[in-house]
Amino acid sequence: MVKRMIKYVDEYRDVDTCLSIAEKIREISTKPLNIMEVCGGHTMSIRKNGIQKLVGDNINLLSGPGCPVCVTAIKDIDKAIALSQIEDVIICSFGDMIYVPGSKTTFAQAKAEGKDIRTVYSASDALKLAKEEPLKKVVFIGIGFETTAPTIAAAILQAYKENIDNFSVLSLHKTMPQALGAVLSDESCIIDALICPGHVTTITGTDMYEFIVKDLGISCCVSGFEPVDLLRAIYMITEMFEKNQPALLNAYERVVKPEGNIKAKGILNDVFKPVDADWRGCGIVPDSGLGIKDKYEKFDADKIFDINVPDSKENSACICGDILRGAKKPNDCTLFKTACTPMNPQGACMVSSEGTCAAWYKYGE
């Protein structure tokens, strides 16, 4: 079978180019450098492509709070699962959420018990289902950062235009800058530079990282997700680190512009407003979540349904929170590869397809 070339993907996977950039990084790197890859997609690509081993011992790559499923607080997961228990409700969710453990159960278990829980690719699929099932209440579990939130805002706007009254969203969306500020301002933080999320920044633009460079003296480089992209970003970061010149850099020019996607930002801001959000690993971070504005409150599952969950409880041995702040690595956890495996995950970082523990388990340390 002939492998089909994917334009703008395969050329950024060229092995010779990767090895050449890695050699250059090792040549210019003279001192320890701790780089946090913020996005879970970057974590998977780094592990899958063996990038940590390629770049040499001076460079230490640490994962950050950029896996939306992983940073969703357990109380919010309990709340989402509680919605599935309401009569005539159909839950629609991205696949990653299905196996995430709440305090007592998961969506997968609730589904096995007969609740109507469906995996969808897009919020628009959930809206389509609502039109097909007018007697049911379709609730979309909205997770994700600035990349995903505009797509869900677009679905809400569509529902508003078409006056669909059995579609709603539980908005658990989060925004990046505030959480990064919280992680990097922590006294114990050892991060020298950030590889910034390519597709979040496609929407937001690069300007949102300026405060990190100027106020905290930490370089930020936006990167794509292929190995050439990531190695180029690490090269650019290392070059500036060796010169002691923190800088705002963009290694993903083919889709990331300084101003971002202005139309998508407009739609996001039309539908959502900043609210405080609870992050696994960081706690409550002011204005780091996206709530649905009053104009669209008929689509806000939080307002439509009376959802009360008892006190939520995390597995006390799970260190997902520390891993999401770059403070620890999966092999620091006593549960990793013992009680916690992809078949029997104890924490969100092992469940999500881009969780740090899942990446380490799948591709090795």
Place this chain on the structure above:
Amino acid sequence: MCWSIPGKIIEINDNIAKIELAGVTKEVGLDLIDDPKVGEYLLIHAGYAIQKVDEESAKFTIDFLNGKINGKEND
């Protein structure tokens, strides 16, 4: 979860585009981008196009890397 992949527009009907992604055809929403045209490449995420791929930048990056890193001459 922020994973996105570039696909080529092969047809546009109102606010929906037919996209070719590695041999697979898929419909995506165009609500989040301005002025899409058949033949352009779009970055697709969760059923919507979230940006156009800047073909000149993409080509420049590859040419630049080939020149700077592999010792070939840049254009």
